[in-house]
Structure formats: C-alpha cells, structure tokens
Amino acid sequence: MNTKPVTELTPNEAAAELEYIATEMAKSDIAYYQQDNPYLTDAEYDSLKKRNEEIEARFPELIRTDSPSKKIGAPLQSGFKKVTHRFPMLSLADVFSIEEAEEFVQGVKRFLNSAADITFMAEPKIDGLSFSARYEKGRFVQGATRGDGVVGEEITENLKTIRNFPQQLNGDYPEILEIRGEVYMKKSDFFALNEKYEAEGKKTFANPRNAAAGSLRQLDAKITAERNLSIFAYTWGEVSERKWDSQADFFNHLKAWGFPINEHNRLCPTLKDIDENFQHLMEIRADLDYDIDGVVYKVNDIKLQERLGFLTRTPRWAVAHKFPAEQAITKIENIRIQVGRTGALTPVADLEPINVGGVIVSHATLHNEDEIKRKDIRIGDSVIIQRAGDVIPQIVQVLLDKRPNDSQEFIFPTTCPICGAHAIREEDEAIRRCTGGLSCPAQAKERIIHFVSKEGFDIAGLGSSIIEDFYNDGILRTPADIFSIERRNTSDDLFAAQQSSVLHLEQREGWGKKSVENLFKAINAKRKISLPRFIYALGIRQVGAATARLLAQNYGTFEHFMTEMKAKETGALVTIDGIGASMATDMVEFFQEEHNLKIIEQLLQEITVEEYHDDSRSDSPLSGKTVVFTGTLEKMTRSEAKALAQKLGAKVAGSVSSKTDYVIVGADAGSKATKAAELGIKILSENDFAQLVG
Numbered sequence: 027m028n029t030k031p032v033t034e035l036t037p038n039e040a041a042a043e044l045e046y047i048a049t050e051m052a053k054s055d056i057a058y059y060q061q062d063n064p065y066l067t068d069a070e071y072d073s074l075k076k077r078n079e080e081i082e083a084r085f086p087e088l089i090r091t092d093s094p095s096k097k098i099g100a101p102l103q104s105g106f107k108k109v110t111h112r113f114p115m116l117s118l119a120d121v122f123s124i125e126e127a128e129e130f131v132q133g134v135k136r137f138l139n140s141a142a143d144i145t146f147m148a149e150p151k152i153d154g155l156s157f158s159a160r161y162e163k164g165r166f167v168q169g170a171t172r173g174d175g176v177v178g179e180e181i182t183e184n185l186k187t188i189r190n191f192p193q194q195l196n197g198d199y200p201e202i203l204e205i206r207g208e209v210y211m212k213k214s215d216f217f218a219l220n221e222k223y224e225a226e227g228k229k230t231f232a233n234p235r236n237a238a239a240g241s242l243r244q245l246d247a248k249i250t251a252e253r254n255l256s257i258f259a260y261t262w263g264e265v266s267e268r269k270w271d272s273q274a275d276f277f278n279h280l281k282a283w284g285f286p287i288n289e290h291n292r293l294c295p296t297l298k299d300i301d302e303n304f305q306h307l308m309e310i311r312a313d314l315d316y317d318i319d320g321v322v323y324k325v326n327d328i329k330l331q332e333r334l335g336f337l338t339r340t341p342r343w344a345v346a347h348k349f350p351a352e353q354a355i356t357k358i359e360n361i362r363i364q365v366g367r368t369g370a371l372t373p374v375a376d377l378e379p380i381n382v383g384g385v386i387v388s389h390a391t392l393h394n395e396d397e398i399k400r401k402d403i404r405i406g407d408s409v410i411i412q413r414a415g416d417v418i419p420q421i422v423q424v425l426l427d428k429r430p431n432d433s434q435e436f437i438f439p440t441t442c443p444i445c446g447a448h449a450i451r452e453e454d455e456a457i458r459r460c461t462g463g464l465s466c467p468a469q470a471k472e473r474i475i476h477f478v479s480k481e482g483f484d485i486a487g488l489g490s491s492i493i494e495d496f497y498n499d500g501i502l503r504t505p506a507d508i509f510s511i512e513r514r515n516t517s518d519d520l521f522a523a524q525q526s527s528v529l530h531l532e533q534r535e536g537w538g539k540k541s542v543e544n545l546f547k548a549i550n551a552k553r554k555i556s557l558p559r560f561i562y563a564l565g566i567r568q569v570g571a572a573t574a575r576l577l578a579q580n581y582g583t584f585e586h587f588m589t590e591m592k593a594k595e596t597g598a599l600v601t602i603d604g605i606g607a608s609m610a611t612d613m614v615e616f617f618q619e620e621h622n623l624k625i626i627e628q629l630l631q632e633i634t635v636e637e638y639h640d641d642s643r644s645d646s647p648l649s650g651k652t653v654v655f656t657g658t659l660e661k662m663t664r665s666e667a668k669a670l671a672q673k674l675g676a677k678v679a680g681s682v683s684s685k686t687d688y689v690i691v692g693a694d695a696g697s698k699a700t701k702a703a704e705l706g707i708k709i710l711s712e713n714d715f716a717q718l719v720g
C-alpha cells in the first residue's frame with residue numbers, strides 16, 4: 027500500500043491505488059467467503075477499506091464500478107451448476123404502510139369485482155434466501171437457489187445438510203413435487219457462529235441473512251453442514267397433480283409431508299384481521315429466533331389466485347407488507363454527483379459508515395437539487411438516515427441542533443462534473459441533465475452497461491468494470507463497438523488506430539487467449555436478438571423492459587417502429603395502454619438524435635433484430651388484434667378482461683381509431699361505441715367476447 031497522504035496523490039496515482047485495493051479486497055473476499063480461508067487480517071482489510079474510501083472521497087470521478095465501497099455481502103461464485111426453473115421463481119411487490127396494504131386488498135377485490143371480503147393468508151416474511159427443492163416419488167432429487175428467478179444455482183448437497191429439511195416425504199404426495207421456501211439462520215445460531223469466529227480471529231458476519239447466504243452457497247457442502255441452517259416451506263413450483271385448493275390447505279399438506287412451516291401463518295378474513303396481525307407481528311418480532319422483515323399476504327383461494335394471474339415479475343394475488351424502515355444517525359462527510367445513462371446528475375451523500383439494521387451504510391441518495399434545499403442538507407451535518415429493504419438509503423432529516431459552525435452548503439453544479447458540458451434543468455423538471463450526450467464518458471459508459479444488461483443483450487462476460495476499462499482505453503465507445511471488437515482485435519491496423527497504446531485484448535493484464543475467446547463467443551451468441559430486448563437495450567428514456575415488450579408487440583419489426591418515430595408519428599403510441607404522452611416525446615426525441623441513429627445503423631450492420639411474434643399466442647383469435655373495451659362488463663371486471671386479452675396476444679388500446687379491430691361493448695357504453703359504429707369497426711358484446719376467447 028502507498029504511504030503517501032491522500033491529499034498528495036496525483037489522479038494517476040490515485041487511480042492505480044484504487045485498482046490495487048479493489049483487486050486485493052476482491053481476492054480477500056473470495057478467500058474469506060468461498061474458501062473460508064482469510065487472506066488478509068481484519069486490520070489489513072479494514073485499513074484498505076478506509077484508504078479506498080479516503081481516495082474515493084477526494085477523487086469521486088475515479089470511483090470504480092467494482093469498488094469495494096459498492097459491495098455488500100458475498101460475491102457471486104462461479105463453479106455452481108445452473109438450474110433452469112420450470113416455473114420462474116417470482117418476487118413480490120412491496121407495500122410500506124397499512125394504507126397501501128388496504129389499497130392492495132381493494133385492488134384485488136376490484137379486479138375480481140367482488141363486494142364480499144376476500145380471505146388472505148398472512149405469513150411472516152422470512153428474511154433469508156429462497157430455495158427450490160424437487161421431489162420425485164417422494165425423494166428429494168434437486169435443490170436450487172432462486173438466482174435471477176429464471177436460472178438458479180444447484181445446491182442439492184447443501185440442502186441435504188440442513189437438519190429440518192426433509193429428504194424423504196411422508197404420506198400421500200404427487201409424483202413430482204417442487205417445494206419452495208426460505209433458508210435462514212436462527213438468531214441464536216448466528217450469535218454462536220460469530221462468537222466462535224471472533225474467538226478464532228476470523229471475520230464475523232454482519233447479520234443472519236448474510237451468514238445464511240455465505241453458508242448455503244458453498245461449493246463444499248461440508249462447510250454448509252457446519253453452519254446451522256434451517257428452512258421454512260411456503261409455496262410450490264412444478265407439481266404433477268395439485269390436490270389443494272387453498273394456501274391453508276397447502277400448509278396442511280406441507281405439514282403432513284414433513285416440512286417445517288412457520289407457526290405464525292394466519293388466515294385473515296377481513297382487513298381488520300390483516301391490520302391486527304401486522305401490529306401483532308411487529309410486537310413479537312424482536313422475540314422471534316429468526317429475522318422477519320414484513321408480512322406476506324396471499325389470496326387464500328387458489329381459483330381466485332388463478333383468475334388474478336401475474337404481472338411481469340410478481341403475482342397479482344400476493345404482496346409483501348414491509349415493516350417500517352430502520353433508522354440511524356450518522357454524519358455527512360461529502361456530497362458528490364453521479365452521472366447516469368440519461369445524463370441525470372444525481373447527488374449522493376458519503377456518510378460516516380454506520381450499521382443500520384445489520385447492514386453497513388456509507389452512502390445515501392439525495393435525489394436532486396431541490397431535495398437538498400428542501401431538507402437543507404449540508405456537508406458536516408448529522409442526519410437521520412433510513413433504509414428499507416434493498417432500496418438505496420435515504421436521508422430523512424437533518425439534526426439542526428447538531429449542525430457544526432463550519433458546515434458547508436452544497437452548490438449544485440451547472441456543468442457536468444465528468445465531461446464539463448452544460449448541465450441543464452428543463453422547466454417543470456426536478457432533474458438537471460448533462461448535455462454532453464455520448465461525448466460524456468459517464469453517459470457513454472452507463473449506456474453500454476445498460477445495453478449488455480440482463481434484460482438487454484445479456485452479455486454476462488462484459489461486466490461493468492471491463493466496460494469501464496475498455497472505454498477508458500478507447501476500445502469500446504458505443505454499444506455498436508461491441509460487435510466489431512473481434513475484427514479490430516485481429517487486425518493490427520484497425521485496433522492500433524483506436525489508440526496507439528492499446529494492446530491486443532489477450533495481452534492485457536488479467537486476460538489470456540481463452541478468456542478473450544470466451545468473450546467473443548459470448549458476444550457472437552447475441553448477434554441475433556429479440557425485438558423487445560433490442561428496444562430495451564437502446565436505453566431510451568422511460569422505456570423499461572415492460573414498455574419495450576408493448577412496443578414490440580405493437581410494431582412487430584424494428585424498422586416499423588423506427589420509421590414511425592423518425593417521422594414523429596406518435597398517434598399509434600399514445601393509444602397503447604400504458605404509454606403516455608411524455609414517454610412518446612422521449613421516444614421521438616431519441617430518434618431525432620444523429621448520434622443515436624448512427625449507432626443504430628452500425629448495430630444493424632452487425633446484428634439481426636428478430637421480428638416479434640409470440641408463439642404461445644399465435645393461434646389465438648385475438649393475436650395481433652387491437653381491441654378497445656368500453657362500458658361496464660358484467661361477467662368479469664374491466665381489468666380482468668384487459669389482462670385476458672393481453673395474455674391472448676391482443677393490444678388493448680384506450681381509444682377507438684381506424685386501427686382498432688374489435689370494440690367490446692358493455693352496458694352504458696358511450697362515445698367509443700358510437701365512433702366504432704361510424705368507422706365500421708367490428709363491435710362485440712361481452713358474450714361475443716367471452717365466446718371468442720373461450
């Protein structure tokens with residue numbers, strides 16, 4: 027480690043040292059978490075960490091994407107076999123207050139058009155890691171982690187070491203049965219483990235959840251066995267035959283098969299029960315021997331669950347009601363600006379690190395300049411911070427009576443701290459944006475990172491630190507460059523022309539022939555891409571994965587989408603349910619920018635964007651049709667009808683136009699029905715619609 031005071035470091039020295047620290051600490055993490063064999067002493071580790079923070083505070087523009095200050099918990103391990111879940115392991119939407127929980131309940135009732143109360147199963151939300159366990163003829167055959175919900179890691183041997191995990195089922199079970207639940211570490215086991223580690227001079231775990239994660243994801247199941255883990259079961263995945271018709275009934279089956287289930291699961295027939303149960307769990311929370319971070323509500327009746335169905339990643343029939351955020355008091359050491367993919371300047375507070383509910387927090391978001399003014403946040407202030415779940419910690423309040431005399435007001439920059447371009451705030455906008463576009467390194471890098479992200483091109487071999495390095499060396503400047511790297515790498519002239527000092531990839535530190543080949547393989551595998559992924563990857567402001575899918579569904583081909591956007595034809599856009607006027611403006615603006623068009627042109631020379639068609643729905647009579655609902659439906663609610671039509675491949679529009687195929691007319695329909703008649707569009711009654719969709 028360099029002994030020079032941080033204040034005397036040159037930017038070059040600082041960058042080199044940050045790189046050194048990141049590498050050393052990553053090595054140490056791997057040794058610690060994965061090999062259980064610490065490589066640095068705690069004191070060495072802590073002093074590296076501190077030095078890293080000091081350098082980053084002085085050179086915020088040099089903060090690495092792989093900086094140890096950004097890491098929490100155990101790093102991803104390679105070496106596990108992958109398991110593709112037969113049914114994705116979904117997550118739950120969160121609500122944070124009784125009012126929001128009630129809104130969720132009302133939403134369910136509205137969707138089902140039910141005036142009567144609906145019974146919910148309320149289950150403590152166990153703060154551990156979810157698992158899936160597959161049983162064939164009652165014998166446990168395969169275990170997996172959730173992973174990204176679609177593909178997890180195989181942990182069969184690890185699960186077998188857990189004492190209350192059944193390997194052979196009792197009673198009457200379906201031939202194929204996949205049970206899902208939570209692996210956790212009891213608080214008592216966690217304290218015992220940490221005590222032992224402390225005595226042995228090993229690094230301790232921050233909280234039971236981290237301990238459970240670090241213990242379960244061990245390539246060597248012997249290590250898992252040494253760390254007491256436990257499970258609770260709470261739902262199912264694939265089953266050959268479902269013999270239960272409610273969540274309550276399912277719990278009875280789980281018990282009979284031999285699974286541990288939580289003793290505080292409660293049926294709640296009314297909202298009052300839901301509220302009381304929540305208060306009760308908050309009160310007993312501290313006395314439980316396991317951490318819970320909220321309550322999960324599930325519609326008890328499975329027929330109703332099926333009617334409610336799913337949104338993209340979460341069921342409509344369940345929600346997680348989180349306990350209020352945990353708070354702590356700490357000090358603001360610095361305020362700095364981060365520049366995102368769309369140029370947004372986001373102020374971030376560097377905090378004196380503090381433990382908030384088991385997690386060390388050293389940064390908080392300040393959102394935007396108005397927020398800093400509104401809360402009168404200054405460097406040097408003592409503040410109350412809070413964190414809830416996985417969201418970025420927030421500053422709740424400044425403790426004015428503790429304000430030091432030398433506290434400094436933060437002057438929000440009007441130029442981009444990364445590229446120096448003007449940073450402009452449009453009227454009515456809270457956010458100031460860098461106008462540098464892709465000539466701003468921060469924006470350009472973030473755009474490439476977004477381009478290869480999971481929901482975009484999903485190129486796992488191109489992590490953010492590699493992108494950062496390649497960008498800085500001029501190897502990658504735009505997403506289109508990704509697909510020409512291999513050509514440029516093999517041609518001396520082309521590659522050298524980028525920047526004279528740049529080496530061929532295989533000569534770079536940390537790279538070799540094999541890893542370069544793997545990278546090219548990963549890139550080449552993505553030369554054919556689905557339309558929704560491509561649209562998402564472009565990084566148009568406000569266009570997330572769900573919107574990208576809607577657009578793909580509506581336009582069918584990229585050419586069609588681009589032509590309309592270039593011609594500023596937004597008529598079709600605003601009739602798509604879920605797309606508003608401001609989104610439409612962002613899309614049009616994106617396609618007016620010369621540099622965006624140039625990148626797209628280059629990309630299209632390298633890759634093929636597939637036409638959109640949804641195989642599962644292509645035989646449906648509604649596939650590709652545009653439908654409009656109007657009036658009151660009787661057999662199902664409007665939301666239910668809309669969801670059904672979308673599921674069958676229809677686009678649901680909000681208004682009637684010449685592009686509408688069907689208008690479904692309920693009772694008391696108004697002007698939309700008249701307009702449909704005028705335009706000669708096919709009108710369906712609710713019964714016609716029901717028949718059409720079977």
Ligand code: IVH
Binds near residue numbers: 116150261
């Ligand atoms: S049900 C489709 N029940 O919470 C529903 N999840 O945010 C799938 N969790 O990934 C989950 N306790 O790890 C369910 N009683 C419970 C739970 C629970 C904890 C976790 C689980 C899941 C996450 C969802």
